[in-house]
Amino acid sequence: MAQETKVRETQRTDANGHHAVGQRVKRLEGAAKVTGKTVYADDIKFPGLLHAKALYAPYAHALIKSIDTTKAKQLPGVHSVYTATDLPHYNRNDSNRRNLIFPDKEVLFYGQPVAAVLAEDPHVAEQAAGLIEVQWEVLPAVLDPVAAIEPGSPLVRDPLSDVDRSEERGHVSVDTQETEQEGAPSNIASHAPFKRGDVAAGFAEADVIVERSWKSAMVHQSYIEPHSTVADYDITGELKVWTSTQAPFYIRDELAQAFDLPENRIRIIATEVGGGFGGKIYLTELMVAALAIAVKRPVKYIMSRKDDMLAATPAPFAHIDLKTGMTKDGTLTALEARLIYDSGAFPGAPMLAGCMLIGGYYRCDNIDIQGYEVLTNKVSVGALRAPGAHNATFAIESHIDMMAKELGLDPLEVRIKNAVEEGDLMPNGQVYPRIGLRECLEAIAGSEVWRNRRAVEATPNRGVGLAIGGWLGGLQPASAICCLNPDGTVNVTVGSADITGTNTSFQQIAAEVLKLPLEMVNVTSGDTKTAPFAGMSAGSKTTYTVGRAVLLAAEDMKQQMFELAKQRLEVEPEDMEVAEGRVQVKGAPDRAMTFQRFGKLSTNFGAPFPVLVGRGAITARKSAPGFTAQAADVEVDPETGDITLHAFAIAQDAGFAINPLSVEGQMQGGASQGLGIALWEEMQYDEHGRLLNPNLLDYRLPTSRDLPPIETIIVEVPSEEGPFGARIVGEPSIVAGAAAVGNAVFNACGARVDEVPITPERLLRALGKL
Amino acid sequence: MMPKQLISLTLNGLPRELAVEPSWTLLETVREALDLTGPKEGCGTGDCGACSMIVDGRLITSCLMLAPQAAGREITTIEGLQKNGSLDPVQQAFIDAGGLQCGFCIPGMVMAARHLLDHNREPSLTEIREALAGNLCRCTGYTKIYEAVQLATERMAAR
Secondary structure (H helix, E strand, O other): OOOOOOOOOOOOOOOOOOOOOOOOOOOHHHHHHHHHHOOOOOOOOOOEEEEEEEEEEOOOOOOEOOOOOOOHHHOOOEEEEEEEOOOOOOOOOOOOOHHOOOOOOOOOOOOOOOEEEEEOOHHHHHHHHHOEEEEEEEEOOOOOOHOOOOOOOOOOOOOOOOOHHHHOOOOOOOOOOOOOOOOOOOEEEEEEEEEEOOOOHHHHHHHHHEEEEEEEOOOOOOOOOOOOEEEEEEOOOEEEEEEEEHHHHHHHHHHHHOOOOHHHEEEEOOOOOOOOOOOOOOOOOOHHHHHHHHHHEEEEEEEOOOHHHHOOOEEEEEEEEEEEOOOOOOEEEEEEEEEEEEEEOOOOHHHHHHHHHHHOOOOEOOEEEEEEEEOOOOOOOOOOOOOOOOHHHHHHHHHHHHHHHHHHHOOOHHHHEEOOOOEEOOOOOEOOOOOOOOHHHHHHOOHHHHHHHHHHHHOEEEEEEEEEEEEOOOOEEEEEEEOOOOOEEEEEEEOOOOOOHHHHHHHHHHHHHHOOHHHEEEEEEEEOOOOOEOOOOOOOOOOOOHHHHHHHHHHHHHHHHHHHHHHOOOOOOOHHHEOOEEEEEEEEEEEEEEEEHHHHEEEEEEEOOOOOEEEEEEEOOOOOOEEEEEEEEEEEEOOOOEEEEEEEEEEEOOOOOOOOHHHHHHHHHHHHHHHHHHHHHOOOOOOOEEEOOOOOOOOOOOOOOOOOOOOEEEEOOOOOOOOHHHOOOHHHHHHOOOHHHHHHHHHHOOOOOOOEEOOHHHHHHEEEEE | OOOOOEEEEOOOOOOEEEEEEOOOHHHHHHHHOOOEEEEEOOOHHHHHOOOOEOOEEEEEEEEOOOOOOOOOEEOHHHHHEEEEOOOOOOHHHHOOOOOOOOOOOOOHHHHHHHHHHHOOOOOOOOHHHHHHOOOOOOOOHHHHHHHHHHHEEEEEHOO
């Protein structure tokens, strides 16, 4: 096995008597995935299916003077062509990307869809899209968000109204609201200030002050499966959508509002998601549903890689000005920040999260944080795993190292000294619940990467760097149903899309509550007509919220069995327990009824018991933030600027790892994405706002050649409400990579690169060689 | 549209005669005409490897091979790895090591790993990392994929 990977195993099966949770469990759907049997949206076929291909705007900002679809319609094999004027009615709001299919008079970013062609052959549809003739009047494109906030900047677009923030709320729940654009028209979509104490006094007190600007590139989620959607609106008036989404119920609600349809006439079937990372919430479904309603035939729309890179919702560029002060003893005394997130042509940049984190990792009495979400004529942005977090973290975590260096302090100890703990305040005044940031720092101190740093750094051009990261997590109600079958097996049904192995964790949770072998529990993600409600699988909240509902559903079924067993076992429920597929009397295990017996007695003809259906429904109001500490070991070639990653370690607080195999996978996967942000990934635009690298050759994802095995350390500081103490897991892992690598590069060669990705060119500039 | 072209090939061990669209790729032909939807299209430009198949013993990206180019060749897709209803050791190792998450890259990744082990029975970690570099995985960070290939190697050696 890869020797570099070590996992700190906590005691299991053990003191707590857990047999199912806390175990390394293989994925329920593993066999389907390794054999190619898993059904993704593009694998679905229907008789009469039409393929849709879109025409994407060739300018970043332009007026549509006219659209002529004659030639496209004349191409043999074309079924129909739709533009803004001939789509069926929907409730359109041009302020929100998700409420607009095609614009009718103005395009706001390069790649904005303006029309669609339907044909039975996708090649014909694509060819016809190229035959649509549009007369454009090109307008100046506003591309630099820093210049765009200045008064007098040309405007990106007409003023916003009725901005819908519901999607962002799915990723993170904070008790703060940004102030929407008001007063004179400007490109600032929203602004959020956070102040505490007196920063001037804080800086006066400091022995070292660091002031610097930090940039982080626009990056793409780069799920390997591009956006894929099939919709059908049949004769019964029911709208069905099969789509690669993390958020089936959210899409249902949005489509119901868009088309004035009752929610129970819409069926969203979340097909297996071939990677989402926050980018697959709600994007293509409105267009495909509208087309299906128009033609009364099933319509499939599969984005090509290029389409997806042009017109999906990548993660924003951010420019962050940061000033921090520290006293000789390593106390952070003041933090002043201006965060500018480039939202693209529509609101939706995760600026709030950046503000919360830049001032939320360390105790500091004096803060002044100003966040700006700024519009530009670029593709509108969306969520990418802990949206907005890595941009802000790159800035603050670089500063901590820089201040520690100036003061001659150990970077790890400085972090431990200032790290927030339970009871400390977030920038908005919210109080932290129990968290494990300090524990993550202590764990990373024990990693091989960190312990070896002195030896490693003895080699010229090698350096080891450290950074922390975190995510506050989303909150949303959730529910689950737990049914007993006649043979004693159990079916659990949830409404959440399983994007990270959550259904396997639910299997473990239900099996644990019922003390059943894992194979006696199966879990299904139903669709929006068959499953009980769940929030979107985003904000790292699925195990935390739906997992609790599963726990309660299993518990409810168990209690129903106890009630029913009273007469036959002749004891009260409090004197019963479950064990090995039976309900038995405590202390007298031979007085028992098997699950199978309950199953028969509740389903047979003339059976005495009602059907056993456990119900779990929760509201989640208390967050369980997740933190991480990460260390990178890099080698720099000072002649070419090339950077080689030799080793990487991640410690992360999972609260309680329901399935350590999955938790490690989440940690390693997120860490690799953080490394992509650190070293390779950047959507590059030219001076006209055209994307230069809409493919996976020029947009450089981390490959196996780039990434060594990642040392993975699970930390477990239990959350207060999560099932068995589990807390959010999916997102924190991506957050620290950029800063950890930046700090490692500095330690390797003494050059501080203030922009990620740290390309050879940027490094050579920082070294003064270009 | 060009007329269809008749070709014969061996697909997953079975000889087939097919009328193919000359402009279609091997990937489209397999997915759309033969309903083998295991191989995936992630990019269409040969960069991601999700469509990887083994053709005459070579690992290829089937999104870059036109259907007529497959004439006379022996092609194995992910659907052809199972033998007598049981999983190939590589497939089993990916499940056991947790080397899969969303699964979209897996039909290609497993073929790349199988191809490596066909040619190198004891690959080093470096050789594994080289051999899989044409197959992008966005979910795992590759660590558990390396472990899966190492696990498959061990199990095959133990046989």
